[in-house]
Amino acid sequence: MTTRSDGRALDELRDVTITRGWLDHAEGSVLVSFGRTRVLVAASVTEGVPRWRKGSGLGWVTAEYAMLPRATHDRSQRESVKGKLGGRTHEISRLVGRSLRAVVDHQALGENTIMVDCDVLQADGGTRTAAITGAYVAMADAVSWLRERNLLDGEPLTDSVSAVSVGLVGGTPMLDLCYTEDSSADTDMNIVMSGDGRFIEVQGTAEQEPFDRSLLNDLLDLGEVGCSRLTEMQKQVLAEPKQ
Amino acid sequence: MTTRSDGRALDELRDVTITRGWLDHAEGSVLVSFGRTRVLVAASVTEGVPRWRKGSGLGWVTAEYAMLPRATHDRSQRESVKGKLGGRTHEISRLVGRSLRAVVDHQALGENTIMVDCDVLQADGGTRTAAITGAYVAMADAVSWLRERNLLDGEPLTDSVSAVSVGLVGGTPMLDLCYTEDSSADTDMNIVMSGDGRFIEVQGTAEQEPFDRSLLNDLLDLGEVGCSRLTEMQKQVLAEPKQ
Amino acid sequence: MTTRSDGRALDELRDVTITRGWLDHAEGSVLVSFGRTRVLVAASVTEGVPRWRKGSGLGWVTAEYAMLPRATHDRSQRESVKGKLGGRTHEISRLVGRSLRAVVDHQALGENTIMVDCDVLQADGGTRTAAITGAYVAMADAVSWLRERNLLDGEPLTDSVSAVSVGLVGGTPMLDLCYTEDSSADTDMNIVMSGDGRFIEVQGTAEQEPFDRSLLNDLLDLGEVGCSRLTEMQKQVLAEPKQ
Amino acid sequence: MTTRSDGRALDELRDVTITRGWLDHAEGSVLVSFGRTRVLVAASVTEGVPRWRKGSGLGWVTAEYAMLPRATHDRSQRESVKGKLGGRTHEISRLVGRSLRAVVDHQALGENTIMVDCDVLQADGGTRTAAITGAYVAMADAVSWLRERNLLDGEPLTDSVSAVSVGLVGGTPMLDLCYTEDSSADTDMNIVMSGDGRFIEVQGTAEQEPFDRSLLNDLLDLGEVGCSRLTEMQKQVLAEPKQ
């Protein structure tokens, strides 16, 4: 039987915690951890929408993802000091934004903008999936903030969204890879799903060998298991009163 | 029966042409068109590898993707004038590079670098998949150039690589979307496959509604069909002598 | 008798081709080649003018010049990746814009803007002169596009404009230098002329030795010959119906 | 008697907490809070020093300060997205670095570099003084890390360093201003002191009215009180074993 470096079963998530209201100023905020990966998510509400959307009656949700320089084992240079965003940062920011928008009814949101900042305080694999999973909760709190102020035209959230990574490590499909697993994976896949169990994003990459259809199916199965558990946790945490 | 705007069958590619040797200076070059989408690909060989790879005995393949300002219906601003690369440019450049590297034996390449430039001269949907499909052919010619000069340590190409887009348009899965189809698609997926029919990248995005497992399977089926035909064309075009 | 590397006479242009309508989206477009130098020119029309010109009743014509990374013998780094435009790019963009504006009646153009993009696909000397010569034709087609839509207040083109390089190579004045000639020239001059044989720009540079007045006159004579032939070709190509 | 908005005495610090070892990867790390101001400090050790210091036998300590976008009441734009550092960021980074170096014996540090990252997670006034106070503790842990590996040439820390803000609010000198106090202060002063009670930096600014010598003395008195208490807390927290 295959054992993982941290003793988890192949289809087992790491310890996941989602702490709401971690920040005092943000309309919604969450400190989310997937094992040692820790992401601080702040959802900021502003009235109005970007210029290109004005007068449409539609709201807007967008996201920015970044990493603190010492989130990683070796310190990386600040992108603000370099003066430009790296490709990875761009790519993940766009992924988080798209994932959130997939469960938003922009009509019901009205001309309001929710900007979701995901800042990785510590990275141990799966930062983008932790960010998406936490971002949904922070967005939900930001939506509540809007609702309490009667600023909505209906229910803007059509479903929840969660995300998890799966991968092929040493020939074995595994759920929710930590950094050590991720860096030795042959195939790496990020799966973003809605609360009702459908796919929002599927991004699979062969790091070494191309993968066949049967392996792809195994990985999708694992992803469905993981997202379904995360959906459950999101429901529980949102059922509690915000501190 | 569903008909497409340009009369194609649902599982039909657009007219694909791959013209080798379009440039005089580049070690490999291709003008590739998928219908009205036209991409100029140049594969440039340089001896040596980036600093972080020196002394490893391994080669390096990387790619940059860009669009001419008037490739699109409306002119877009040059990224060189803006002073920074957009997220989309970064994302596609990284995708093209990863896709090519998946069929490269870096040991056999030796400490040589192949830089593949994909410049979209005209865009009508599917620019990234046309770029990958053409880039493989340009890379193959660059590898021949190295082989003729006895600069290789073996056969660096372990397989071919091709790519195609598939999507759900008006509820119907379709192959190789043109711009009109792409901009109204509910779900959009890019599939990159090796010549032996395995997956290198699978990137599916729900633009409107999340999609279920069954639709995902339909789209993967279509992608397999498309990539298999493109693989065939690549073989034919590479079987001809380079002009 | 002096022979040139490619067998041309001293006052002979390279093969010049101007293909109109190379792009589907642009209001005017041309693929122009001077020998192996190939420039793709797109003239884009937008209603309205830059802010500083609003309400003046005057139109605006401007240009941007750029080179694909593998246009040259050795690949050069993308300016979009470097994050800034080089001095040479700036200088040529400004030259092309000024040259076109010299034959434009901005009153007759009305408050419309024509942006002319000149992208060098392959460089073998004389890219800026090929760009200007092709840009005039693309601009003429863009003007026709405006005329067909009754968007003009008269005839905006007061004349045609063409350009050619001349230089002193190995002590001998020559017309339309290719890269090999250009890189060994003592003196290099770019001449931009109107269709009626007057000067729009004269830019002569002593690369090695300063040059005297008599040589300057010889070079101007050659330039007049070259521009006059290019003017003729522009007329012919514009006389044909646009494809 | 003057009361402060949060009920503190005029010479009273806010609740200060210093949590060591908040990050798993960094050689030294601290989550420091001055009331609702929370700064995450990571001290990263690298062998070697910047190029201009190589071969000197001397170490180097430097710092970078930044704020998460939603640290503040209203979200501020990321400096990485803007593509440049603001003046305030530069200024505080330099201040933190200078303050730390004032208590470092670079000879004893040997050719090692300690880079101290101070990232403000939440801002409520006094972020730079909290950063300096926490940074000393993180640096001390990084020094211990070096000592445990026998990488030092002696004791690099000649003393401790702490910092506090003082200001004139509504005509009254106060210690450790929160945001509300700070934004209405007439005079604002940041004081950085060594553990033995001497000054490392004194930066006083008249926000409204110039201030006279007598008021300057009152503010310096308050600053001495505050830094002396912070020095005490630093000692206590460093006396505990690192978790």
Added chain:
Amino acid sequence: MTTRSDGRALDELRDVTITRGWLDHAEGSVLVSFGRTRVLVAASVTEGVPRWRKGSGLGWVTAEYAMLPRATHDRSQRESVKGKLGGRTHEISRLVGRSLRAVVDHQALGENTIMVDCDVLQADGGTRTAAITGAYVAMADAVSWLRERNLLDGEPLTDSVSAVSVGLVGGTPMLDLCYTEDSSADTDMNIVMSGDGRFIEVQGTAEQEPFDRSLLNDLLDLGEVGCSRLTEMQKQVLAEPKQ
């Protein structure tokens, strides 16, 4: 008795000259020299204020500081070529702006902006203090220019402002350090004062050893002496008619 490298007494300023009207176009301009330090100051008036201040009825004064590349012993790279401002430039620009605003009644200035450019032509220590001292005079001339055109709502200058550096060199407090003194100083302090002898900014930095309260007092005493003399010179030079 301590002698200084240039024979000055410890509390003696260098030769200070302030030449008004050095530029033809600027509304106020000054060439100010403190010994060999020479700063060209231009105060530019524009009607209106930055967007964030519009409609407030208040004016705005701001400053930019820069150094010519060969102002220093060794040439430094241009910040325009580097593409970003250094931290020191930012810091001094902000200091000059704050110092000037401390003596401005923005109500009386009305919705006008005075932008003060301080360009160091030659640097020999004390460039920021020379800049502030000269900037006040240039600003006063710009205010006169506004008064002559009846564009003011009262007297915008509530006082004058001057600045001087003091420092501890070889254990001895000295006034107005030249470059040689500055670069060997243990403690370096810049003092900005209003004409009536109060403090606007006090910025003291321990370059080597922390400094105690008694030394701080000595340095403040010296600063008061220096600023008082500079105030006197400013009065004299402004009493003369502008050339």
Added chain:
Amino acid sequence: MTTRSDGRALDELRDVTITRGWLDHAEGSVLVSFGRTRVLVAASVTEGVPRWRKGSGLGWVTAEYAMLPRATHDRSQRESVKGKLGGRTHEISRLVGRSLRAVVDHQALGENTIMVDCDVLQADGGTRTAAITGAYVAMADAVSWLRERNLLDGEPLTDSVSAVSVGLVGGTPMLDLCYTEDSSADTDMNIVMSGDGRFIEVQGTAEQEPFDRSLLNDLLDLGEVGCSRLTEMQKQVLAEPKQ
């Protein structure tokens, strides 16, 4: 008879002054004025050459041109603040560098670099020609500095270089245009000549109407007159001992 706005004859230069040694640190420096145009030129010597020229035994001369923000009638934004160089700045920097190199024997210069900074303190037309004319003198002093230290392999200056503008204003050719004349000129030409009366650069631009060969000849005649006088002045000023 045509009179000019400032009473000059058509072929008359403005008052030209060239003050050597204006800066204390630079190896060569000049404050040059052409009427109200004032340019500060600093020639900086460094041992060694740029990387691409190392080991060639050849020296290098290059130049940078810039304008202070308030050199002009209306303040312009700093290029360092904008974060990029404008096209005009690039273009003139390149022109100045090329012009100087045309009279330099790089072999005789040995592996030394002369960097010439031309900073326009005040602009009233002809800033680039004043810069070139002054830059030659500053470069000559920098060469003397090298000669005095026995760092040369011969005489690096093969001739002198000067520059002047000519133009067609109101139908009349004129020498050395001031700003008012320049901004209303139909044709504007900058002429750079060697001391022996040959051309180094000829840059003529039709601002309104194209110009014919005969007018071009008239302008070249005027340019020869102007450069010849400037050459004389350069000789005189260099004959005097450097202050």
